[in-house]
Amino acid sequence: MTRVLLLGPAREAAGVAQDEFDGDTVGEILHSAVDRYGADFERVLAVSQIWVNGNPAELTDLVGPYDEIAVLPPISGG
C-alpha cells in the first residue's frame, strides 16, 4: 500500500486527508483514487500537482509501500 496525502480542496473533495492504495505507478494509484472519491475529486485532481516524497512526479513514476504521493491543488498561502 502506498500512502496518498490529499491537501486543501483535494482533501475536501475526497473527504479524507490521507488514504492508502495498491498500485505500481502514480497513475494507477490516482486512477484508483478517482474510483473511490468520485467526480468532484476528479475535477480537483485535474488542476493539481502531484508530488512523490516532496518532489514533483510523473504519472508513469513507479512507487512502492514506503513512498508518499501528495495531491496539491493550486495554493493560496500567506
Next chain:
Amino acid sequence: MTRVLLLGPAREAAGVAQDEFDGDTVGEILHSAVDRYGADFERVLAVSQIWVNGNPAELTDLVGPYDEIAVLPPISGG
C-alpha cells in the same frame, strides 16, 4: 536672552546641554558661546549645522528671546 541647545559632541565640548545668551543675530550669539566655552567648542562648531526653531539658519538671521538656536554636529544615529 536666546536659548541655545548644544547637542552630542557640542554638548560635550561646552559642558552643558543648554544655555542662554544675549545677542541680535545667530552669529553674535555663537561668537559669545565660543568666548564662554573655548577652543574645543569652536572646533566642534566649525563642523556643525545651526538650526533656529528646528530649521537650518544663517549666521546673519535675527533672533529674539523666544527663539531657540541648536548646534548640531555631524550625526551617527540608528
Next chain:
Amino acid sequence: MNLAPNLDWVFVSSSPLSADELCKWATRPNCGAVVTFCGTVRNTSTTGHDITSLEYETDVALAEARLAEVVGEARSRWGEIGAVAVHHRIGTVELGEITVVVAVSSPHRQDAFEAAKYLIDTVKNCVPMWKREVWEGGSAWSEEAHDIVSVRKR
C-alpha cells in the same frame, strides 16, 4: 514552541505567532539589522465578503521541507545574512492576527530587506498552503489560488 535552532528556523503550527519572538531570536552580536514581515488577516476578501477569520491547512512535513528549501535559496543569494526564520500558522486565524512571519538579520540592512522580501514572495509562490475565507454565515477557498512554483524557477 519547540527549541529554536541556531541559524534557520522554519515552523508550521497552530499556535499564535509573534514578531518579537522572531526578532529577538534573529538578533545576533554581529548583525545590526533585523527585518520582519508579518502577514495579517485583513477584512477584504477575494470572494466579496467581510472576512472574520481565515483557515489555513497543509501537510506540516511537506510545508516545512519546502520552507527550508526557500530559506536555503535565500542564503545562496544573500551570503551575508545571519539568522532566518519563517513561521506559518495553520488552523483558524482571526482578523488582525499574524498568519505568517519572516525575520532576517544581517550585518547590513540592505541585505536584510532584500532577503525578507524574497522570502515572503517565494513562500507565497512555492509553499503548499491552502486558505479558506470565513465570514458571517459561510466560508470558501480563496479565489486567488495559483499553481505551486518550484523554488529554483523564481
Next chain:
Amino acid sequence: MNLAPNLDWVFVSSSPLSADELCKWATRPNCGAVVTFCGTVRNTSTTGHDITSLEYETDVALAEARLAEVVGEARSRWGEIGAVAVHHRIGTVELGEITVVVAVSSPHRQDAFEAAKYLIDTVKNCVPMWKREVWEGGSAWSEEAHDIVSVRKR
C-alpha cells in the same frame, strides 16, 4: 509608553523598544502586510573595540519633529500605506537591544517594504541623533558621523 496616535507614531524615549508592540499597533483591518525594521546594538565598532553598549543622545523635541517630517515624506511617496511608526531609543542601550524600530502597514507588501526601507535610510541621514560607542574601559563618539541631510533632499 504614551497613548498611541492613530496613523503616525514617532517617539523618542529611554524605555526599551518592542517590535511586537509596533507590529500590533500598525496592524489594521484593511492592511494585510506589516514590515518592521529593528536596528540592534552589535559588537562591531567604528573604533575597533568590542562594543558592550551604545549611548544615544539628542534633543527629544527636535528629533521627534524631524521624525514626523520623515514620516510625512514617506506618506507623500507611498500614498496607500496605512500606519507608520518610528521609535528611537536614547540613553544606554545594551548589546542585542533595539535602538530604533520602524513599522509600516499597507494593503500590499511591496509598498510596506519600500516605505520601511526609505524610512530607516532617511531617519539615519536626516534625524539629529548622536551615538557613543562604549567598551570595557572606555567610550567615544562613533566615527561614522556625517552631516544632517534635509528630508526633501533625499
